[in-house]
Amino acid sequence: MRITDVTPFLLRGSQTYGAHAGQAEATDQGDWLLLVRVRTDEGLEGWSDVETMGPVAARVLQGSGMSALGFRTIHEQLLGRDPTDVEAIWDELYVATAYYGRRGVAMHCMSAVDNCLWSIRAQAAGAPLAHVLGGRRRDRLPAYASTLFRSTPEANAAAAQRYVDLGFTGMKFGWGGFGIDPGADRDNLLALRETLGPARALMIDPGWYVEDAGRPRVRTMAQTTTMLETLSDVTPYWVEDILHPECTEQYAVLAAEFPHLRFAAGEQQATIWELRRLVRDHGIAVVQPDLSRCGGLTVASALARDAEAAGVEIVTHSWLTDLLHSYSLHFLSTLPEARWVEFNVAQSDLSAGVVNKSLTLAADGTVEVPNGIGLGVDVDLAFVEAHAVSV
Structure with missing residues (x-):
């Protein structure tokens, strides 16, 4: 062939x-x-x-x-x-x-x-794809709703309630100007935590840069520390991707300063070499390879061994179409442990339209690993x- x-x-x-x-x-x-x-x-x-x-x-x-x-x-x-x-x-x-x-x-x-x-x-x-990746260990994975911060506490609470009603047991809010105004950040976080209650997981992705007054910039370490102090009040499941991708050694510094927070990173990294250094040396609790950026399934499969040896959780970054969701589901289904799959609830018409049948959330908050030969998802040509x- x-x-x-x-x-x-x-x-x-x-x-x-x-x-x-x-x-x-x-x-x-x-x-x-x-x-x-x-x-x-x-x-x-x-x-x-x-x-x-x-x-x-x-x-x-x-x-x-x-x-x-x-x-x-x-x-x-x-x-x-x-x-x-x-x-x-x-x-x-x-x-x-x-x-x-x-x-x-x-x-x-x-x-x-x-x-x-x-x-x-x-x-x-x-x-099925999972078979050639090493064999499926589970048929379903808990999914967390992945979306962007809204501009007001009321809008964030309404969004969180919508995901609760849909059946998600975890959700991630990110970007959207978070990490610029500590007061606004605190109000938005408290609105989310109150809506979710203690039983549902809240992940926060402030992003490693912000657009401030129309200009992109990276937060100072002092601003990052203030942001993490604010985040500590809502007990996030993890705090994601907050450092410059060329300065990931600073996660170890932050992990020592904020031992009660779990840091997640990896979507900006590519190749097994970058991801291996991140997992082995840099103090993160969760590694997030994006299969459409990191080097694909070949790199993610190699990373799995390093992550397991280091005791680092793997949750792929998959904020795009159901093709990427499906590749992630197959991969995660083969791991010894897999607690979450990222589920993009903010799909545009383009992202949502490329497959014939969209993946769906079950009543228990899980998504099924696609069945069938290969990926198990068909493109709407x-x-x-x-x-x-x-x-």
């Missing part, structure tokens, strides 16, 4: 990111969405979303590279390869894109392609083609 085609699908939408006044739900990346499809000469194909700068990534996936090794595009390197030779292909793509890649957009493209190849490997074996633009 050989790879015959690597095709990016760049979708255009009319929605914008953020929590907007008058709308019950926030919105993820609703203006652009990139998918990739890998096809073989035996009719098997894998799909994945690519959470990155879509218009740029489309050219990395299927553009014109240069003659020198290290400057190749993805499809140039993949055509004719055996798609089941997944790990070797990862190593080759890393070298083939090394001079403009190693991280960033090129790694995000590699991640998506890696996911596609794992799906094809499972299809070739006639098995008519929707994709209707929203695709030229690349």
